[in-house]
Amino acid sequence: MKERNEVILKTxxxxxxxxxxxxxxxxxxxxxxxxxxxxxxxxDEEHQKAIFERWAPDQSAxxxxxxxxxxxxxxxxxxxxNAISEILNEMPADDAADLVADLSGDLAENLLxxxxxxxETEIRALLKYGEDTAGGLMxxxxxxxxxxxxxxxxxxxxRRMAPNVESIYYIFVIxxxxxxxxxxxxxxLIIAPASAMIKDIMNPDVxxxxxxxxxxxxxxxxxKYDLLALPVVDGDNHLxxxxxxxxxxxxxxxxxxxxIYRLAGLTKEEKIASPVMDSFLKRVPWxxxxxxxxxLASSVVGLFEESISSVVTLAxxxxxxxxxxxxxxxxxxxxxxRGIALGExxxxxGLKALFKEGLIGxxxxxTTGLITAIVAxxxxxxxxxxxxxxxxxxxxxxxxxxxxxxxxxxLKRLGYDPALGSGIIITTFTDVFxxxxxxxxxxxxxxxxx
Numbered sequence: 001m002k003e004r005n006e007v008i009l010k011t012x013x014x015x016x017x018x019x020x021x022x023x024x025x026x027x028x029x030x031x032x033x034x035x036x037x038x039x040x041x042x043x044d045e046e047h048q049k050a051i052f053e054r055w056a057p058d059q060s061a062x063x064x065x066x067x068x069x070x071x072x073x074x075x076x077x078x079x080x081x082n083a084i085s086e087i088l089n090e091m092p093a094d095d096a097a098d099l100v101a102d103l104s105g106d107l108a109e110n111l112l113x114x115x116x117x118x119x120e121t122e123i124r125a126l127l128k129y130g131e132d133t134a135g136g137l138m139x140x141x142x143x144x145x146x147x148x149x150x151x152x153x154x155x156x157x158x159r160r161m162a163p164n165v166e167s168i169y170y171i172f173v174i175x176x177x178x179x180x181x182x183x184x185x186x187x188x189l190i191i192a193p194a195s196a197m198i199k200d201i202m203n204p205d206v207x208x209x210x211x212x213x214x215x216x217x218x219x220x221x222x223x224k225y226d227l228l229a230l231p232v233v234d235g236d237n238h239l240x241x242x243x244x245x246x247x248x249x250x251x252x253x254x255x256x257x258x259x260i261y262r263l264a265g266l267t268k269e270e271k272i273a274s275p276v277m278d279s280f281l282k283r284v285p286w287x288x289x290x291x292x293x294x295x296l297a298s299s300v301v302g303l304f305e306e307s308i309s310s311v312v313t314l315a316x317x318x319x320x321x322x323x324x325x326x327x328x329x330x331x332x333x334x335x336x337x338r339g340i341a342l343g344e345x346x347x348x349x350g351l352k353a354l355f356k357e358g359l360i361g362x363x364x365x366x367t368t369g370l371i372t373a374i375v376a377x378x379x380x381x382x383x384x385x386x387x388x389x390x391x392x393x394x395x396x397x398x399x400x401x402x403x404x405x406x407x408x409x410x411l412k413r414l415g416y417d418p419a420l421g422s423g424i425i426i427t428t429f430t431d432v433f434x435x436x437x438x439x440x441x442x443x444x445x446x447x448x449x450x
Contacts, residue, residue, distance in 0.1 A: 009039050016047050025055050028063065037066030045078050053083045061090035073102045085114040093119070094139050094247065097126035101136075134218040135211030137251065138232040138241035145198055147173050147181055152194035154184075169229035172239060173202045180206055180231055180239045208233050211240055219248045290424050297322075297431035304439035311449045313380055314442050317372075317389055321438045324368055325396035325430030332357040332404025333422050340408060340418050350409040354402060361401020362394065369393030384448035392438035396430060403429040 008027065015024045028036040028051070040048055040063060052060050052075060064072060064087050076084045076099060088096045088111065096115075100108045100123055112120050122140050129135025143161060145154045158171070171189065173182035182202030192201050208231045209218050222230050222245060229242045301308075301318070308314050336353060338344075372393055373386035403426050408418030442449060 005035055005038060008035075009042060012039060012043075016043075016050075021050050021054055025051060028055070029059050033062035034066045036063040041067055041071050045074070048075050049078050052079055052087070057086040057090045061087045065091060065095055069098070069102065072099055076103060077107065081110060081114055085111055088115050088123075089119050092139055093122040093126060093141075094137055097123045097136065098131060101127060101131050129211055132215045133211065134209045134213045134215065134230075134232050134243055135240065137215055137218060137243045137247050138211070139244060139247075140241040142172055142231065142239055142242045143168050143170070144172050144174050144239065145184070147175060147197075147199040147202065149198045150194065151189055151192040151196045151198070151201065154189055154198055158189075169242070169244065170231075172206070172231050172242075173198055174239055178239055179237045180208060180233055182206060183231075206231065209243070210235065215251045218243055219251045222248045286424065290427075293424060293428035293431075296428060297435060300432050300435045301439065304435075304443055307439060307443045307446055310446060311442065313385065313449075314439065317376065317385075318435065318438060320372060321389070321392050321396055322431050322434045324393060325400045325434040326427050328361055328364060328397045328400035329404040329426040329430045330423065332361065332401045333408060333426055336405045336408045337418050337422065340412055350405075350413075354405045354409065357401040357405035358398060359401070361397040361399070361404075364401075365394035365397030368397065382449060384445045388438065388441045388445055388449070391441055392434065395437040396434040399433040400426070400430045 008031070012024050012027060015021075015027070028039065031039070040051060043051070052064070055063075064075070067075070079087075088099070091099070096119065100111060103111065112123060115123070125140060126136060126138070141164075143158070145157060149157065154171075158168070162168075168186065171184050171186065172180060173184060175181050182199070182204045183206045184198060184202040188201050189198075207221060207225050207227065209221055211232050211234055218230060221227070222243070227245065229244045231242050232240045234240055336357065339353065369390040369392070373390035376389050377383055377386040407422050407425050407429075411422065412418045
């Protein structure tokens, strides 16, 4: 597929040079929206503008939806107001609201005034909620039935709604005040007697989420109960819309990307194609912080200069102790951060996780410490050097396990993202305590090492 897209891209670039934009649009129209978006996203702004301003909105909107969020904003800001409003008219309300929220104030307001009135109403309703909430994710249209309908009336109502509904995941049941009271499956509705009442065949135990709930909580509910769609309600249980599984997949990807980036002190806005200066400005603060922690670790080494001068061999093994501690801490950090992110680890069970990771660190320290001690003894012929390395590895891997689990738990308790800079903090812990343990023990046994 990738090779095919590269061939198509070459064809499109040739057609663009020949100013055959209509031919380009015809080619793109025959592709899957995701492939069309990949190709258009690689073109320069001038050609993107020419394509989207001539492309039929029903087709261009499908490709536009597949673009990266940042690319959507860049293209929208480059198009005429009429062109982007026509695309917005064809987009699902939740995606349209996300785009409007990312645009500058004046452009966003002018855009809202230029779309169809019903689209404007839906977008403004969604903009009341944060982009990272269930309300910001939801689609306002939900397939609903009244609980006092018969099965026959319900099926007739579904037939009436079908042309305006993209897909039917679940059928939610509401009362006269639009409050969510149940859910019924399409299968149960079809096989029910024509005279059966909806209130008698529905399931009143509905899994739902409030509009103000965080998107991560929403994703967890859909994952936990294997749902295709999750109803969204307000504080009085009025049905506002639904969050579908495809939106949650985007959330999971975004959250995973964000956590991975934050572990390295980066933001998810940075891409491989980001301008050099933008990437530099985003990365350099954390690297300066990392430099400061490196000086801290070096200062610990400096305390033992005399010992290192007396036994130069110590310098050979220092990276082993520090490196093993860093790797052990990263393992504990990854498991703990994932557990917090997926809701598997609550703060109440933090002590249990701390004990477990500390125990694992101790066991790994004993194992790797013994191997290191044996290698050091046969390499350098000094049993006390092996003993120092054995004890240092135990201490550092224990610290690594405790810090790898403890730091994200502590950050979460303090209200911070547990992935935020945890990697740098843990590296500092393992380096400082690794050097302190190894060189401190070496100094204690110095007369046996010389």
